[in-house]
Amino acid sequence: MAKKVFKCAVVGCSSMAKLHMRGIADNENAELYAICGTDEENLKIRAEEFGVERVYTDYNYLVNDPELDAVVLVTPDQIHREMTEKFLKAGKAVLCEKPMALTVEDCEAMIACEREVGGKLMIGQICRANPRFAKMKEIIDSGRIGELMFVESEYAHNYERTSGFEDWRKVPERHPFIGGGCHAVDLLRWLAGDPIEVTAYSNKKYLKDWPVDDNTVAIFKFPNEVIGKVFVSIGCKRDYTMRTCVYGTKGTLIVESKAPYVQLYETNEELGCRFSDVNPQMIYAGYKDHNASKEIKDFIDALSDGKPMPVSSLDGANTVAVCCAAVESAKNGAPVKIGYLA
Numbered sequence: 566m567a568k569k570v571f572k573c574a575v576v577g578c579s580s581m582a583k584l585h586m587r588g589i590a591d592n593e594n595a596e597l598y599a600i601c602g603t604d605e606e607n608l609k610i611r612a613e614e615f616g617v618e619r620v621y622t623d624y625n626y627l628v629n630d631p632e633l634d635a636v637v638l639v640t641p642d643q644i645h646r647e648m649t650e651k652f653l654k655a656g657k658a659v660l661c662e663k664p665m666a667l668t669v670e671d672c673e674a675m676i677a678c679e680r681e682v683g684g685k686l687m688i689g690q691i692c693r694a695n696p697r698f699a700k701m702k703e704i705i706d707s708g709r710i711g712e713l714m715f716v717e718s719e720y721a722h723n724y725e726r727t728s729g730f731e732d733w734r735k736v737p738e739r740h741p742f743i744g745g746g747c748h749a750v751d752l753l754r755w756l757a758g759d760p761i762e763v764t765a766y767s768n769k770k771y772l773k774d775w776p777v778d779d780n781t782v783a784i785f786k787f788p789n790e791v792i793g794k795v796f797v798s799i800g801c802k803r804d805y806t807m808r809t810c811v812y813g814t815k816g817t818l819i820v821e822s823k824a825p826y827v828q829l830y831e832t833n834e835e836l837g838c839r840f841s842d843v844n845p846q847m848i849y850a851g852y853k854d855h856n857a858s859k860e861i862k863d864f865i866d867a868l869s870d871g872k873p874m875p876v877s878s879l880d881g882a883n884t885v886a887v888c889c890a891a892v893e894s895a896k897n898g899a900p901v902k903i904g905y906l907a
Contacts, residue, residue, distance in 0.1 A: 568594050568869050569594070569869065570593075570594055570595065570596050571594060571595050571596070571634040571635050571658075571865055571868055571869075572596050572598035572632055572633055572634045572635070573589045573595050573596065573597060573598055573633075573634065573635045573636065573637065573865075574597075574598055574599040574600060574601060574619075574627050574630075574633055574635075574636045574637070575589065575597070575599075575600050575601070575636075575637045575639060576600075576601045576602065576624050576627070576636060576637070576638050576639065576640055576648065577601075577602055577637075577638065577639030577640045578600060578601075578602035578604055578607040578608045578610075578611045579604075579607070579639060579730070581639050581662070581855065581857070582600075582602070582611070582637075582639035583611060583614075584855055584857035584858070585637045585639055585660075585857045585860075585861060586600065586611060586615050587615075587857070587858065588857045588858035588859075588860065588861030588862070589637070589861055590615055591858060592858075592861055592862060592865055594865050594866075594869055595635075595861065595865050597615055597617055598617075598619060598632070598633060599617060599619035599620070599621065599627060599630070599633065600612060600615070600617050600619070600620055600621075601620070601621040601622065601623070601624045601626075601627055602622065603622055603730070603731075604730045605622060607730075608620060608622070624648060624651075625651070627652075627657075628651045628652055628655045628657070629655070633657055634657065634658065634868075635657055635658040635659070635660070635685075635864070635865075635868065636652050636657050636658070636659055636660070637659075637660045637662075637689075637861070637864075638652075638659065638660070638661045638662060639662050640662075641729065641733035641734075642664055642666065642667050642739055642743075642744050643667055643733070643736065643738055643739060645661050645662075645664075645665060645666050645671070645675075646666050646671040646674060646675055648661075649661050649675050649678070649686065650674070650675065650678045653675075653678050653679055653682050653684040653686065654678065654682055656682070656684070657684075658684070658685040658686075658687075658864075658868055659684070659685070659686045659687070660687045660688075660689055660860070660861075660864045661675075661686065661687070661688055661689060661881075662688075662689040662691075663688060663689050663690050663691065663747050663748065663751070663881070663884075664743055664744060664747040664881070664884065664885050664888065665688045665878065665881035665882055665884070665885050666882075666885060667738050667739060667740075667743055667744070667885075668885070668889065669882065669885060669886050669889055669906070672878075672881065672882035672885050672886075672906070673882065673906065675878060675882075676878045676879060676882060676906070679878055685867070685868065685874060686874065686877075686878040687863075687864050687867070687874035687875065687876055687877070687878075688874075688876045688877070688878060688880065688881025688884075689860055689876070690747070690748075690751040690752075690755075690876050690880070690881065690884065691748075691855050691856065691857065691860055692748050692749075692751060692752040692755075692807065693751070693752075693755055693875075693876060694853070694856040694857075694859035694860045694863065695853055695854070695855075695856055696850045696851035696852070696853060696856070696859075697820045697824075697825070697826070697827055697850040697851070697852070698752060698755075698756075698809070698820065699850070700827050700848060700850035701756060701809070701811060701818050701820060701827055702755065702756055704818060704827070704829065704848075705756055705811060705813070705818070709815065709816060709829075709831065710811070710812075710813030710814075710815050710816035710817065710818060710829075710831060711813040711814035711815030711816065712789070712813060712814045713757055713787075713789070713791045713811065713812070713813050714791065714792070714812045714813060714814060715791065715792050715793070715794075715810075715811075715812040716753050716756060716757045716787070716791060716792075716793045716794075716809075716810070716811050716812070717753075717793065717794040717795070717796075717809065717810050718748075718749035718750075718752050718753055718794075718795055718796075718807065718808070718809040718810075719749060719795065719796040719797070719798075719806060719807065719808050719809075720741075720745045720746050720748050720749045720795075720796070720797045720798075720807060721796070721797075721798045721801045721803060721805065721806045721808075722745055722798070722799055722801075722805045723799070723800060723801060723802065723803070723805075724741075724772065724775075724779075724799040724800060725771075725772065725800065735775055735776070736776070737776040737777060739777070740777050740778075740888075740892050741777060741778075741779065741781070741797055741798075741799040742765075742767075742781045742783070742795075742797045742888050742891055742892050742895075743885065743888040743889065743892065745797060745799060746781065746783075746795060746797035746888060746891075747884050747885065747888050748807060749795045749796075749797065749807065749809070750795055750884055750887050750888050750891075751880075751884040752807070752809060753785070753787075753793050753795065754883070754884060754887065756811060757787045757788075757791055757793060757811075758787055758788045758789075758791075759787075759788070759883065759887075759903070759905060760785035760786060760787045760793060760887060760903055761785075761786045761787070761788065761902070761903060762785070762786040762900050762901065762902050762903060763783050763784065763785050763786075763887070763890050763891045763894050763900065763901055763903060764783070764784050764894050764899075764900045764901075765781055765782065765783035765784070765891040765892070765894040765895040766781070766782050766895055767780060767781040767782075767895040768780050770800070771798070771799070771800020771801065772799065772800045775799075778895070779798060779799050779800040780796075780797070780798045780799075780800070780801075781795075781796075781797045781798075781891065781892075781895055782794065782795070782796050782797075783795045783797075783891040783894070783895075785887075795891070804822065804823075805822070806822035806823075807820075807822060808820065808821055808822050815831055815832050816829060816830055816831030816832065817829070817830045817831075819845075823852070823854070824852070825849060825850065825851060825852035826847040826848055826849045826850055827847075827848045827850050828845040828846070828847060828848075829845055829846040829847075829848055830845045830846075831846075863875045863876075879906060879907075882906050883905050883906055886903060886904060886905055886906065887903055890902075890903045890904075
């Protein structure tokens with residue numbers, strides 16, 4: 566029997582939203598039914614590009630559309646809760662892009678709404694859809710690099726030219742460690758488990774007219790005495806990167822930004838540890854920086870098969886909880902124990 570084709574809408578018309586539109590358009594079990602956004606110029610471009618007839622500047626038209634099955638929210642972080650709750654209460658499945666929200670309290674409210682209405686809510690922690698990071702996890706889980714010792718990731722992005730439509734990123738409630746750093750935090754949670762404690766430091770050296778610190782370094786205690794580090798900068802002078810390194814007792818994995826492979830250094834019985842004499846193995850993993858098509862596929866597959874969402878609301882909320890603990894530590898100058906939702 567043929568699977569249902571889910572009528573989907575995308576709220577948002579940025580370049581990131583475009584990737585999700587493409588993911589829906591290319592999925593045989595999904596239809597790009599409608600799009601919505603407040604940037605009318607971009608909205609018109611997207612509508613023409615994808616041949617979408619239902620185009621709105623007010624998302625409430627979608628909330629009240631009985632034909633709509635699911636919605637993808639690629640919108641400013643500070644309105645995720647409001648939109649998610651309205652769509653869930655209207656019976657729509659929701660894929661909400663990261664971060665789930667900017668406070669743990671908002672995340673708790675979104676989870677409560679999902680549970681109350683029996684809805685479906687997935688959080689778009691898109692690094693989990695990246696084939697390079699998926700290959701890293703596969704190698705770690707296989708035991709090939711031994712017991713983990715140290716993990717690190719960074720979110721380095723220059724916001725000078727990308728403050729968002731109507732400067733939505735440039736608000737005091739959107740700390741960059743939550744809004745952007747959640748990429749790196751969620752990735753390390755996925756690879757190494759839930760950290761127990763964090764100590765963080767921050768400063769403001771680049772974007773001095775912004776209301777938030779623009780550089781943060783957070784040191785984490787992970788389970789099994791694993792140490793972790795996340796670096797977040799929104800003013801650094803370099804290309805966007807999510808460079809990530811994982812150190813184990815038998816080997817090391819490195820993903821360099823934009824490279825289509827994972828570097829693997831490992832103990833060799835013949836060469837020992839003379840890594841300077843040999844090149845690392847380049848394990849090809851494919852390249853997708855923001856693999857929205859895989860994220861959409863996972864979302865639609867879960868709806869089609871009646872299975873739990875691959876990145877649940879609880880998982881998204883706990884990534885926010887870790888980020889908020891780091892922000893708290895940077896403010897008060899002391900370690901913070903991390904509390905998780907259940």
